[in-house]
Amino acid sequence: MLQRYFSYPVTTSIDIKFASLPFPAVTVCNLNPVRASKLPKEFRGFLGVDSDDDPSPTSDIPRKKRDVLPTPAPTESGNVSTSQSNSSSADGYYYEYEYEYDYYDYDEGFEVEQNFTIMIAHKNETQRQQLGHQKKDFIQKCTYNGRPCSGKNFVQFLDEKYGNCFTFNKGITNNGSKIPLRNVTQPGPLYGLQVLLYVEQDEYVPVLTETSGVRVLINTQADRPFPALAGFSVATGFSSSVGLTLVSLSCARFHVGSVLTLVRFQHQLRNNEIMFPQTEIERLGGHYGDCTDGTGKTYDLYGTTYAYSSVLCQKTCYQRAVVRDCQCADAGLPIPDGTAVCDPANRKTAECLKETRDALRKDLLDCDCPEACKESVFGQTFGFSELPSASYKEQFIEELKKMDNPKIQKLSAEEASVNFVELTIYFEGLYYDKISQSPAYEVINLLGDIGGQLGLWMGVSVMTVLEFFEFIVDLFLPSKKRNGDIRKEDIELGPTSSKANA
Secondary structure (H helix, E strand, O other), rough: HHHHHOOOOOOEEEEEEEHHHHHHHEEEEEOOOOOHHHHHHHHHHHHHHHOOOOOOOOOOOOOOHHHHHHOOOOOOOOOOOOOOOHHHHHOOOOOOOOOOHHOOOOOOHHHHHHHHHHHHHOOHHHHHHHHHHHHHHHHEEEHHHHHHHHOHHHEEEEOOEEEEEEEEEEEEOOOEOOOOOOOOOOOOHOOOEEEEEEOOOHHHOOOOOOEEEEEEEEEEOOOOHHHHOOEEEOOEEEEEEEEEEEEEEEEEOOOOOOOOOOOOOOOOOOOOEOOOOOOEOOOOOOOHHHEOOOOOOOOOOOOOOOOHHHHHHHHHHHHHHHHHHHHEEOOOOOOOOOOOOOOOOHHHHHHHHHHHHHHHHHHHOOOOEEEEEEEOEEEEEEEEEEEEOOOOOOHHHHHHHHOHHHHHHHHOOOHOOOOOEEEEEOOOOEEEEEEEEEEOOOOOHHHHHHHHHHHHHHOOOHHHHHHHHHHHHHOOOOOOHHHHHHHHHHHHHHHHHHHHHH
């Protein structure tokens, strides 16, 4: 009984419910983080982009960075040997990791991306936003629930990997004012979100982006979007549809603290579509599991407007450890005010960064970042079709000519196919499975089982317990008191007996 109690089992129940569902926040990002035509001169030399008005890459510059800009290994002080230096690397933003240690043997493509991250980190937020793809060019058409929408319905934020990203149904405007969230009253593609996105392939930087398309992330409004971690990519030349379903997992909260660690996962193949049902997770803390609502946790690296998540907590903890131990900030995360960007050309700094990453991976930073007690995970059904179809090409081109962007007006059918992405996001139904959990064996159950076992094997009952208690009292009560009570009883009864005899 005690073993069962301290194992903290749970009971699971499943109900099917129907309700109007809140539409999620939908984030879209161009896979290309910066526009080639807007790159500063020092960026062009590193990335192999012509310095004239033509943003296309030079034909004689290879795609790999090591073949383009060979730079020497950094010294103890961070200085570069002049005998191996290249004139195009005079700005000192980018470095090759040619140390003798295995952990500096990075892939060349990885080196390019990491060095570019360091370069871009020296720009302020406004400058980085200007380098990226703009909302007015990216979002060309939008409808929700059959009604027109526009770029004004998307909130812009800056992502470390993808640059400018835009979120629909965030619940706030671009100036931070709160607005009501959109709810879904009918299922199906016609009542969801439909957007036509222009990726501007002529602005792509080859050494940074090898594929064309859009990064998409679907989450709740309270969560901070991380497209690189949890999103998915859709290719140009396709109309991509994403059907959403919901499985609600919840459990009651008890005074002892409690529990849910169940996550339901399904994988179905249906008409070339993959379905992952949405999951709402509510874990109970205390003895039943390790989770938190964020109280007492530090996760403000991205501001204080987002709900707690273990990812936010870990990123905040890691960056604080880097600032504390390395006296600089990792360029791949938001840079705290007044903090310099870490320079991997300095051997001590590079080794400090590695040691901090290793400590995070081995859970040695004492971050204390458990999972959130409440989470929502949107399941998705993916479908793809060609855009535009053979019979729709002429009409599609005519519609493009009516748009305000001069570059779009001049696109041919082939060029349009490799520059546009159509995305449709909707709920497949307004029903959802509610999976609830509660503790299966609590204190009241334990006491009941103990009493039942005693009654079965020892004949113990309430009357038995009372009789046993009375016996103990009589056993330890002073004998003189008992004798005094007897004499007193005789005295009181004496006169009564005499009168009776008389």
